[in-house]
Protein backbone atom coordinates (compact mmCIF):
# COMPACT_ATOMS: atom_id res chain seq x y z
CA UNK A 50 0.00 0.00 0.00
CA UNK A 51 1.46 3.35 -0.93
CA UNK A 52 0.47 6.70 0.52
CA UNK A 53 0.19 8.80 -2.56
CA UNK A 54 -2.16 11.74 -2.48
CA UNK A 55 -2.27 11.67 -6.26
CA UNK A 56 -0.89 9.22 -8.71
CA UNK A 57 -0.63 8.25 -12.37
CA UNK A 58 -0.35 4.56 -13.20
CA UNK A 59 0.94 3.45 -16.60
CA UNK A 60 -0.16 6.61 -18.35
CA UNK A 61 0.50 6.95 -22.08
CA UNK A 62 -0.50 9.69 -24.45
CA UNK A 63 0.06 10.17 -28.15
CA UNK A 64 -0.63 13.00 -30.56
CA UNK A 65 -1.01 11.42 -33.99
CA UNK A 66 2.26 9.60 -34.54
CA UNK A 67 4.10 11.41 -31.72
CA UNK A 68 4.10 9.43 -28.51
CA UNK A 69 4.51 12.09 -25.85
CA UNK A 70 4.19 9.77 -22.84
CA UNK A 71 4.93 6.07 -22.60
CA UNK A 72 3.77 4.02 -19.66
CA UNK A 73 4.56 6.60 -16.98
CA UNK A 74 3.81 5.86 -13.32
CA UNK A 75 4.43 8.65 -10.85
CA UNK A 76 2.94 9.62 -7.51
CA UNK A 77 3.06 12.44 -4.99
CA UNK A 78 2.81 12.23 -1.20
CA UNK A 79 1.06 14.70 1.08
CA UNK A 80 3.38 17.54 2.07
CA UNK A 81 5.83 16.85 -0.74
CA UNK A 82 7.35 19.05 -3.43
CA UNK A 83 8.02 16.68 -6.27
CA UNK A 84 10.19 18.07 -9.05
CA UNK A 85 9.82 16.83 -12.59
CA UNK A 86 12.73 17.39 -14.92
CA UNK A 87 13.51 16.47 -18.51
CA UNK A 88 14.73 17.96 -21.75
CA UNK A 89 12.47 20.04 -23.98
CA UNK A 90 9.77 17.78 -25.37
CA UNK A 91 10.31 15.06 -22.75
CA UNK A 92 6.59 15.06 -21.91
CA UNK A 93 6.47 17.10 -18.68
CA UNK A 94 3.71 19.50 -19.68
CA UNK A 95 1.73 16.68 -21.28
CA UNK A 96 1.74 14.73 -18.02
CA UNK A 97 0.77 17.80 -16.02
CA UNK A 98 -2.04 18.63 -18.43
CA UNK A 99 -3.37 15.11 -17.91
CA UNK A 100 -3.17 15.66 -14.15
CA UNK A 101 -5.26 18.80 -14.37
CA UNK A 102 -7.87 17.46 -16.77
CA UNK A 103 -6.84 19.47 -19.83
CA UNK A 104 -5.76 16.36 -21.70
CA UNK A 105 -6.93 12.80 -21.41
CA UNK A 106 -4.52 9.87 -21.36
CA UNK A 107 -4.62 7.42 -24.27
CA UNK A 108 -3.97 4.67 -21.74
CA UNK A 109 -3.53 4.41 -17.99
CA UNK A 110 -5.32 5.68 -14.91
CA UNK A 111 -5.22 8.39 -12.23
CA UNK A 112 -5.75 7.85 -8.52
CA UNK A 113 -6.59 10.41 -5.84
CA UNK A 114 -5.89 9.14 -2.30
CA UNK A 115 -5.91 5.62 -3.69
CA UNK A 116 -9.27 5.91 -5.45
CA UNK A 117 -9.50 5.88 -9.22
CA UNK A 118 -10.56 9.18 -10.80
CA UNK A 119 -11.23 10.24 -14.41
CA UNK A 120 -10.89 13.86 -15.41
CA UNK A 121 -12.83 14.77 -18.54
CA UNK A 122 -12.24 18.50 -18.12
CA UNK A 123 -10.29 20.88 -15.84
CA UNK A 124 -13.34 21.34 -13.63
CA UNK A 125 -13.21 17.63 -12.68
CA UNK A 126 -9.61 18.04 -11.56
CA UNK A 127 -10.49 21.19 -9.65
CA UNK A 128 -13.25 19.36 -7.79
CA UNK A 129 -10.69 16.72 -6.84
CA UNK A 130 -8.43 19.47 -5.49
CA UNK A 131 -5.89 19.63 -8.32
CA UNK A 132 -4.92 22.97 -9.89
CA UNK A 133 -2.20 24.12 -12.30
CA UNK A 134 -0.25 27.26 -13.09
CA UNK A 135 0.46 26.54 -16.74
CA UNK A 136 3.68 27.07 -18.66
CA UNK A 137 2.20 29.94 -20.68
CA UNK A 138 0.36 32.66 -18.79
CA UNK A 139 -3.31 32.18 -19.44
CA UNK A 140 -5.22 35.15 -18.03
CA UNK A 141 -7.92 37.41 -19.44
CA UNK A 142 -5.96 40.57 -20.25
CA UNK A 143 -8.69 43.18 -19.87
CA UNK A 144 -10.18 41.83 -16.66
CA UNK A 145 -8.80 43.03 -13.36
CA UNK A 146 -6.33 41.07 -11.27
CA UNK A 147 -9.05 40.25 -8.71
CA UNK A 148 -11.47 39.11 -11.39
CA UNK A 149 -8.87 36.87 -12.96
CA UNK A 150 -8.03 35.27 -9.64
CA UNK A 151 -11.65 34.51 -8.89
CA UNK A 152 -12.69 33.35 -12.38
CA UNK A 153 -14.65 30.19 -11.83
CA UNK A 154 -14.34 30.55 -8.07
CA UNK A 155 -17.05 33.13 -7.36
CA UNK A 156 -18.55 33.14 -3.92
CA UNK A 157 -22.32 33.13 -3.88
CA UNK A 158 -24.93 34.37 -1.43
CA UNK A 159 -28.13 32.52 -2.16
CA UNK A 160 -28.10 32.27 -5.94
CA UNK A 161 -26.40 35.62 -6.57
CA UNK A 162 -22.68 36.16 -6.83
CA UNK A 163 -21.42 37.97 -3.77
CA UNK A 164 -19.02 40.39 -5.47
CA UNK A 165 -17.82 42.00 -2.31
CA UNK A 166 -16.86 38.68 -0.68
CA UNK A 167 -15.38 37.49 -3.95
CA UNK A 168 -13.20 40.55 -4.28
CA UNK A 169 -12.03 40.26 -0.71
CA UNK A 170 -11.18 36.59 -1.15
CA UNK A 171 -9.24 37.46 -4.30
CA UNK A 172 -7.18 39.99 -2.42
CA UNK A 173 -6.49 37.52 0.38
CA UNK A 174 -5.27 34.95 -2.12
CA UNK A 175 -3.17 37.52 -3.92
CA UNK A 176 -1.56 38.57 -0.64
CA UNK A 177 -0.46 35.03 0.14
CA UNK A 178 1.72 35.33 -2.97
CA UNK A 179 2.44 39.05 -3.36
CA UNK A 180 1.40 42.21 -1.56
CA UNK A 181 2.56 44.81 -4.07
CA UNK A 182 0.18 44.12 -6.96
CA UNK A 183 -2.92 46.32 -7.18
CA UNK A 184 -5.91 43.93 -7.44
CA UNK A 185 -8.01 46.51 -9.34
CA UNK A 186 -5.83 47.05 -12.40
CA UNK A 187 -6.32 45.10 -15.64
CA UNK A 188 -3.95 42.19 -15.95
CA UNK A 189 -2.68 43.55 -19.27
CA UNK A 190 -0.96 46.43 -17.46
CA UNK A 191 1.19 44.10 -15.36
CA UNK A 192 4.67 42.86 -16.14
CA UNK A 193 5.04 39.28 -17.23
CA UNK A 194 6.46 38.41 -13.81
CA UNK A 195 3.50 39.90 -11.99
CA UNK A 196 1.11 38.14 -14.35
CA UNK A 197 2.81 34.92 -13.40
CA UNK A 198 2.23 35.67 -9.71
CA UNK A 199 -1.44 36.38 -10.42
CA UNK A 200 -1.62 33.04 -12.18
CA UNK A 201 -0.22 31.38 -9.07
CA UNK A 202 -2.71 33.20 -6.84
CA UNK A 203 -5.47 31.98 -9.10
CA UNK A 204 -4.41 28.36 -8.63
CA UNK A 205 -4.19 28.98 -4.88
CA UNK A 206 -7.73 30.40 -4.93
CA UNK A 207 -9.16 27.04 -5.89
CA UNK A 208 -8.06 25.73 -2.48
CA UNK A 209 -6.31 22.88 -4.21
CA UNK A 210 -4.37 20.32 -2.21
CA UNK A 211 -2.32 19.37 -5.25
CA UNK A 212 -0.72 22.28 -7.08
CA UNK A 213 1.15 21.95 -10.34
CA UNK A 214 3.78 24.51 -11.30
CA UNK A 215 4.93 24.26 -14.91
CA UNK A 216 8.03 26.47 -15.10
CA UNK A 217 6.70 29.09 -12.70
CA UNK A 218 9.96 30.97 -12.42
CA UNK A 219 10.78 31.25 -16.12
CA UNK A 220 9.51 34.84 -16.07
CA UNK A 221 10.16 35.63 -12.43
CA UNK A 222 12.88 37.82 -11.08
CA UNK A 223 15.00 37.08 -8.10
CA UNK A 224 12.66 38.86 -5.69
CA UNK A 225 9.48 37.27 -6.99
CA UNK A 226 11.11 33.87 -6.94
CA UNK A 227 11.74 34.35 -3.23
CA UNK A 228 8.04 35.07 -2.76
CA UNK A 229 7.10 31.93 -4.62
CA UNK A 230 9.49 29.87 -2.48
CA UNK A 231 7.98 31.26 0.71
CA UNK A 232 4.51 30.48 -0.56
CA UNK A 233 5.47 26.94 -1.55
CA UNK A 234 7.13 26.23 1.77
CA UNK A 235 4.04 27.36 3.66
CA UNK A 236 1.82 25.30 1.35
CA UNK A 237 3.94 22.23 1.95
CA UNK A 238 4.00 22.79 5.71
CA UNK A 239 0.20 22.84 5.62
CA UNK A 240 0.21 19.38 4.03
CA UNK A 241 -0.18 20.46 0.40
CA UNK A 242 1.59 18.64 -2.43
CA UNK A 243 3.17 20.28 -5.44
CA UNK A 244 4.59 19.10 -8.73
CA UNK A 245 7.29 21.49 -9.79
CA UNK A 246 8.78 21.77 -13.28
CA UNK A 247 11.81 23.91 -14.01
CA UNK A 248 14.92 24.04 -16.16
CA UNK A 249 16.72 25.93 -13.38
CA UNK A 250 18.39 23.04 -11.69
CA UNK A 251 19.66 25.03 -8.70
CA UNK A 252 16.18 25.89 -7.61
CA UNK A 253 15.10 22.28 -7.91
CA UNK A 254 17.89 21.23 -5.59
CA UNK A 255 16.91 23.99 -3.14
CA UNK A 256 13.22 23.40 -3.14
CA UNK A 257 12.20 19.85 -3.86
CA UNK A 258 11.88 16.73 -1.74
CA UNK A 259 12.17 14.32 -4.65
CA UNK A 260 13.10 14.54 -8.32
CA UNK A 261 11.63 12.41 -11.10
CA UNK A 262 13.21 12.39 -14.52
CA UNK A 263 11.45 11.99 -17.87
CA UNK A 264 13.26 11.30 -21.09
CA UNK A 265 11.51 10.88 -24.46
CA UNK A 266 8.18 10.34 -22.76
CA UNK A 267 9.43 7.67 -20.38
CA UNK A 268 10.05 7.75 -16.66
CA UNK A 269 13.78 7.05 -16.32
CA UNK A 270 14.26 7.28 -12.57
CA UNK A 271 14.32 9.26 -9.39
CA UNK A 272 16.96 11.42 -7.69
CA UNK A 273 17.30 12.54 -4.11
CA UNK A 274 17.95 16.31 -4.05
CA UNK A 275 20.03 16.03 -0.89
CA UNK A 276 22.43 13.67 -2.71
CA UNK A 277 22.24 14.60 -6.39
CA UNK A 278 24.38 17.16 -8.23
CA UNK A 279 23.43 19.25 -11.21
CA UNK A 280 25.64 17.04 -13.35
CA UNK A 281 23.70 13.97 -12.21
CA UNK A 282 20.48 15.66 -13.22
CA UNK A 283 21.73 16.73 -16.64
CA UNK A 284 23.18 13.29 -17.34
CA UNK A 285 19.95 11.56 -16.43
CA UNK A 286 17.82 13.96 -18.50
CA UNK A 287 20.01 13.64 -21.56
CA UNK A 288 20.93 10.00 -21.14
CA UNK A 289 24.54 10.93 -21.82
CA UNK A 290 27.30 13.23 -20.69
CA UNK A 291 26.79 16.84 -21.66
CA UNK A 292 29.76 19.16 -21.86
CA UNK A 293 29.81 22.90 -22.00
CA UNK A 294 32.37 22.78 -24.73
CA UNK A 295 34.97 25.43 -25.09
CA UNK A 296 33.53 28.69 -23.89
CA UNK A 297 36.60 30.69 -23.02
CA UNK A 298 35.85 34.39 -23.39
CA UNK A 299 37.52 35.94 -26.39
CA UNK A 300 39.28 39.23 -26.49
CA UNK A 301 38.01 41.45 -29.25
CA UNK A 302 40.95 43.06 -30.97
CA UNK A 303 40.98 46.79 -30.28
CA UNK A 304 40.77 47.47 -33.96
CA UNK A 305 37.50 45.58 -34.43
CA UNK A 306 34.93 47.73 -36.17
CA UNK A 307 32.22 49.28 -34.00
CA UNK A 308 28.88 48.30 -35.53
CA UNK A 309 26.61 49.93 -32.99
CA UNK A 310 27.33 52.95 -30.84
CA UNK A 311 24.81 54.14 -28.28
CA UNK A 312 25.53 57.50 -26.66
CA UNK A 313 23.71 58.97 -23.66
CA UNK A 314 20.46 57.34 -24.69
CA UNK A 315 17.59 58.38 -22.43
CA UNK A 316 13.91 57.62 -22.30
CA UNK A 317 12.26 59.26 -19.33
CA UNK A 318 10.94 56.86 -16.73
CA UNK A 319 12.70 53.92 -18.36
CA UNK A 320 16.45 54.49 -18.69
CA UNK A 321 18.98 57.27 -18.52
CA UNK A 322 22.26 58.12 -20.13
CA UNK A 323 22.95 54.68 -21.55
CA UNK A 324 26.20 54.48 -23.53
CA UNK A 325 28.03 51.50 -24.98
CA UNK A 326 29.65 50.18 -28.14
CA UNK A 327 29.15 46.84 -29.83
CA UNK A 328 31.92 45.52 -32.05
CA UNK A 329 31.80 43.33 -35.08
CA UNK A 330 31.69 39.65 -34.12
CA UNK A 331 31.21 40.42 -30.45
CA UNK A 332 28.71 38.98 -27.99
CA UNK A 333 27.84 41.65 -25.46
CA UNK A 334 25.97 40.17 -22.49
CA UNK A 335 23.50 42.40 -20.69
CA UNK A 336 22.78 41.49 -17.12
CA UNK A 337 20.73 43.06 -14.36
CA UNK A 338 17.56 42.44 -12.43
CA UNK A 339 14.31 42.42 -14.33
CA UNK A 340 13.03 45.99 -14.30
CA UNK A 341 16.53 47.37 -14.67
CA UNK A 342 15.67 48.78 -18.11
CA UNK A 343 17.40 46.22 -20.30
CA UNK A 344 14.36 45.37 -22.43
CA UNK A 345 13.40 49.04 -22.72
CA UNK A 346 16.82 49.95 -24.11
CA UNK A 347 16.60 47.09 -26.61
CA UNK A 348 13.15 48.14 -27.78
CA UNK A 349 14.30 51.72 -28.20
CA UNK A 350 17.32 50.77 -30.30
CA UNK A 351 15.09 48.60 -32.48
CA UNK A 352 12.70 51.50 -33.10
CA UNK A 353 9.75 50.20 -31.11
CA UNK A 354 9.90 53.26 -28.87
CA UNK A 355 11.42 56.72 -29.22
CA UNK A 356 14.21 58.12 -27.11
CA UNK A 357 14.02 61.50 -25.40
CA UNK A 358 17.71 62.17 -25.79
CA UNK A 359 20.92 60.59 -27.02
CA UNK A 360 22.23 59.11 -30.26
CA UNK A 361 22.42 55.74 -31.92
CA UNK A 362 25.02 55.12 -34.64
CA UNK A 363 24.98 52.07 -36.89
CA UNK A 364 28.13 51.18 -38.80
CA UNK A 365 29.51 54.64 -38.08
CA UNK A 366 26.50 56.64 -39.29
CA UNK A 367 23.44 58.02 -37.47
CA UNK A 368 21.02 55.09 -37.47
CA UNK A 369 17.92 57.02 -38.48
CA UNK A 370 15.76 54.20 -37.14
CA UNK A 371 12.18 55.39 -36.74
CA UNK A 372 10.47 51.99 -36.78
CA UNK A 373 11.46 48.32 -36.62
CA UNK A 374 11.29 48.04 -40.42
CA UNK A 375 14.15 50.57 -40.69
CA UNK A 376 16.20 48.53 -38.25
CA UNK A 377 15.59 45.25 -40.06
CA UNK A 378 16.49 46.85 -43.39
CA UNK A 379 19.86 47.75 -41.88
CA UNK A 380 20.41 44.24 -40.59
CA UNK A 381 19.50 44.84 -36.96
CA UNK A 382 16.86 42.56 -35.45
CA UNK A 383 15.34 42.15 -32.01
CA UNK A 384 14.14 38.86 -30.57
CA UNK A 385 11.59 39.78 -27.91
CA UNK A 386 11.21 38.08 -24.56
CA UNK A 387 7.46 37.51 -24.84
CA UNK A 388 7.29 34.60 -27.19
CA UNK A 389 3.56 34.04 -26.91
CA UNK A 390 2.52 37.64 -27.46
CA UNK A 391 5.20 38.89 -29.81
CA UNK A 392 7.10 35.88 -31.00
CA UNK A 393 5.12 33.11 -32.65
CA UNK A 394 2.43 32.95 -35.32
CA UNK A 395 0.25 30.29 -33.68
CA UNK A 396 -1.80 29.42 -36.75
CA UNK A 397 1.21 28.81 -38.97
CA UNK A 398 3.50 25.83 -39.38
CA UNK A 399 6.93 25.34 -37.89
CA UNK A 400 8.57 26.00 -41.27
CA UNK A 401 6.54 29.16 -41.85
CA UNK A 402 7.29 30.43 -38.38
CA UNK A 403 10.96 30.06 -39.06
CA UNK A 404 11.01 31.33 -42.61
CA UNK A 405 8.41 34.08 -42.57
CA UNK A 406 10.64 37.11 -42.02
CA UNK A 407 13.15 35.57 -44.42
CA UNK A 408 10.94 34.98 -47.43
CA UNK A 409 12.73 37.62 -49.47
CA UNK A 410 15.79 35.45 -49.50
CA UNK A 411 13.99 32.57 -51.14
CA UNK A 412 12.12 34.51 -53.79
CA UNK A 413 13.05 33.30 -57.24
CA UNK A 414 12.37 35.09 -60.53
CA UNK A 415 9.01 33.46 -61.05
CA UNK A 416 8.23 31.63 -57.83
CA UNK A 417 9.41 30.76 -54.34
CA UNK A 418 12.39 28.46 -54.12
CA UNK A 419 10.62 26.50 -51.43
CA UNK A 420 12.91 23.47 -51.70
CA UNK A 421 15.81 25.64 -50.61
CA UNK A 422 13.75 27.11 -47.84
CA UNK A 423 12.82 23.68 -46.50
CA UNK A 424 16.43 22.54 -46.66
CA UNK A 425 17.45 25.53 -44.55
CA UNK A 426 14.66 24.90 -42.07
CA UNK A 427 15.73 21.26 -41.80
CA UNK A 428 19.34 22.28 -41.22
CA UNK A 429 18.40 24.58 -38.34
CA UNK A 430 16.03 22.00 -36.87
CA UNK A 431 18.91 19.58 -36.73
CA UNK A 432 21.57 22.13 -35.62
CA UNK A 433 19.44 23.36 -32.76
CA UNK A 434 18.11 19.84 -32.06
CA UNK A 435 14.52 20.99 -32.26
CA UNK A 436 12.16 18.13 -31.50
CA UNK A 437 9.49 18.18 -34.20
CA UNK A 438 7.31 15.79 -36.16
CA UNK A 439 7.20 17.48 -39.58
CA UNK A 440 8.12 21.06 -40.52
CA UNK A 441 4.56 21.48 -41.84
CA UNK A 442 3.03 20.76 -38.40
CA UNK A 443 1.65 23.73 -36.52
CA UNK A 444 4.10 25.43 -34.20
CA UNK A 445 1.64 25.05 -31.33
CA UNK A 446 2.15 21.28 -31.47
CA UNK A 447 5.67 21.80 -30.09
CA UNK A 448 6.67 21.86 -26.43
CA UNK A 449 7.38 25.31 -24.96
CA UNK A 450 11.15 25.04 -25.19
CA UNK A 451 11.03 23.80 -28.76
CA UNK A 452 8.87 26.75 -29.82
CA UNK A 453 11.52 29.02 -28.40
CA UNK A 454 14.19 27.22 -30.42
CA UNK A 455 12.18 27.81 -33.61
CA UNK A 456 12.22 31.53 -32.90
CA UNK A 457 15.96 31.49 -32.36
CA UNK A 458 16.29 29.59 -35.64
CA UNK A 459 14.25 32.28 -37.39
CA UNK A 460 16.73 34.98 -36.53
CA UNK A 461 19.74 32.83 -37.22
CA UNK A 462 18.32 32.13 -40.66
CA UNK A 463 18.02 35.77 -41.44
CA UNK A 464 21.33 37.13 -42.57
CA UNK A 465 21.33 39.85 -39.99
CA UNK A 466 24.39 41.74 -38.81
CA UNK A 467 23.26 42.69 -35.33
CA UNK A 468 21.00 40.53 -33.22
CA UNK A 469 19.47 41.69 -29.94
CA UNK A 470 18.24 38.65 -28.02
CA UNK A 471 16.07 39.20 -24.95
CA UNK A 472 16.12 36.20 -22.61
CA UNK A 473 16.45 33.86 -25.59
CA UNK A 474 16.99 30.64 -23.66
CA UNK A 475 14.12 31.01 -21.24
CA UNK A 476 12.47 27.61 -20.90
CA UNK A 477 15.24 25.85 -22.80
CA UNK A 478 16.87 22.81 -21.22
CA UNK A 479 20.48 22.82 -20.10
CA UNK A 480 21.93 20.69 -22.90
CA UNK A 481 20.12 22.73 -25.55
CA UNK A 482 21.35 25.95 -23.93
CA UNK A 483 24.96 24.87 -24.35
CA UNK A 484 24.23 23.98 -27.96
CA UNK A 485 22.69 27.38 -28.65
CA UNK A 486 25.62 29.16 -27.02
CA UNK A 487 27.97 27.15 -29.20
CA UNK A 488 26.00 28.01 -32.34
CA UNK A 489 25.97 31.71 -31.48
CA UNK A 490 29.72 31.75 -30.96
CA UNK A 491 30.33 29.93 -34.21
CA UNK A 492 28.12 32.37 -36.07
CA UNK A 493 29.83 35.41 -34.65
CA UNK A 494 33.18 33.96 -35.66
CA UNK A 495 32.20 32.78 -39.13
CA UNK A 496 29.92 35.62 -40.23
CA UNK A 497 30.93 38.58 -38.09
CA UNK A 498 27.46 38.71 -36.59
CA UNK A 499 27.30 40.86 -33.44
CA UNK A 500 24.95 39.94 -30.61
CA UNK A 501 23.49 41.72 -27.63
CA UNK A 502 22.51 38.91 -25.29
CA UNK A 503 20.14 39.92 -22.49
CA UNK A 504 19.75 37.31 -19.77
CA UNK A 505 18.91 37.12 -16.09
CA UNK A 506 20.97 33.99 -15.66
CA UNK A 507 24.43 35.05 -14.62
CA UNK A 508 26.04 31.73 -15.39
CA UNK A 509 24.81 31.83 -18.94
CA UNK A 510 25.86 35.44 -19.49
CA UNK A 511 29.33 34.58 -18.23
CA UNK A 512 29.55 31.56 -20.52
CA UNK A 513 28.43 33.16 -23.76
CA UNK A 514 29.65 36.76 -23.64
CA UNK A 515 32.86 38.54 -24.55
CA UNK A 516 31.96 41.55 -22.44
CA UNK A 517 29.12 42.10 -19.99
CA UNK A 518 27.15 45.27 -19.45
CA UNK A 519 25.33 45.52 -16.12
CA UNK A 520 22.25 47.68 -15.67
CA UNK A 521 20.46 48.80 -12.55
CA UNK A 522 17.39 51.02 -12.33
CA UNK A 523 17.76 52.32 -15.84
CA UNK A 524 21.47 53.10 -15.62
CA UNK A 525 24.60 51.37 -16.84
CA UNK A 526 26.58 50.27 -13.80
CA UNK A 527 29.60 49.03 -15.67
CA UNK A 528 30.94 47.05 -18.61
CA UNK A 529 33.24 44.16 -17.75
CA UNK A 530 35.33 41.78 -19.84
CA UNK A 531 33.72 38.37 -19.27
CA UNK A 532 37.06 36.85 -18.33
CA UNK A 533 37.36 39.19 -15.34
CA UNK A 534 33.77 38.95 -14.11
CA UNK A 535 32.27 36.46 -11.68
CA UNK A 536 28.68 35.78 -10.66
CA UNK A 537 29.34 37.65 -7.42
CA UNK A 538 30.84 40.71 -9.07
CA UNK A 539 27.97 40.96 -11.55
CA UNK A 540 25.36 40.58 -8.85
CA UNK A 541 27.05 43.22 -6.77
CA UNK A 542 27.10 45.64 -9.68
CA UNK A 543 23.46 44.87 -10.46
CA UNK A 544 22.24 45.57 -6.94
CA UNK A 545 24.41 48.48 -5.90
Ligand SMILES: Nc1ncnc2c1ncn2[C@@H]1O[C@H](COP(=O)(O)OP(=O)(O)OP(=O)(O)O)[C@@H](O)[C@H]1O
Pocket residue numbers: 064067068069087088089090091092093094095096136436437445446447448449450451476
Ligand atom coordinates in the same frame (compact mmCIF):
# COMPACT_ATOMS: atom_id res chain seq x y z
N1 LIG B 1 -1.06 19.38 -29.07
C1 LIG B 1 -0.02 18.65 -29.52
N2 LIG B 1 -0.01 18.17 -30.77
C2 LIG B 1 1.03 17.43 -31.22
N3 LIG B 1 2.13 17.14 -30.49
C3 LIG B 1 2.17 17.59 -29.23
C4 LIG B 1 1.12 18.38 -28.68
N4 LIG B 1 1.45 18.69 -27.41
C5 LIG B 1 2.67 18.14 -27.18
N5 LIG B 1 3.10 17.46 -28.27
C6 LIG B 1 4.37 16.73 -28.38
O1 LIG B 1 4.56 15.94 -27.24
C7 LIG B 1 5.92 15.95 -26.82
C8 LIG B 1 6.03 16.35 -25.37
O2 LIG B 1 5.70 17.72 -25.22
P1 LIG B 1 5.62 18.44 -23.81
O3 LIG B 1 5.01 19.78 -24.06
O4 LIG B 1 4.95 17.55 -22.82
O5 LIG B 1 7.17 18.59 -23.44
P2 LIG B 1 7.86 19.29 -22.16
O6 LIG B 1 8.60 18.21 -21.44
O7 LIG B 1 6.85 20.04 -21.39
O8 LIG B 1 8.93 20.25 -22.84
P3 LIG B 1 9.39 21.79 -22.51
O9 LIG B 1 10.49 21.70 -21.50
O10 LIG B 1 9.93 22.29 -23.80
O11 LIG B 1 8.20 22.54 -22.05
C9 LIG B 1 6.65 16.87 -27.77
O12 LIG B 1 7.29 16.10 -28.76
C10 LIG B 1 5.54 17.70 -28.39
O13 LIG B 1 5.87 18.11 -29.70
Ligand SMILES: [Mg+2]
Pocket residue numbers: 093094095136215448449450
Ligand atom coordinates in the same frame (compact mmCIF):
# COMPACT_ATOMS: atom_id res chain seq x y z
MG1 LIG C 1 6.54 22.08 -21.09
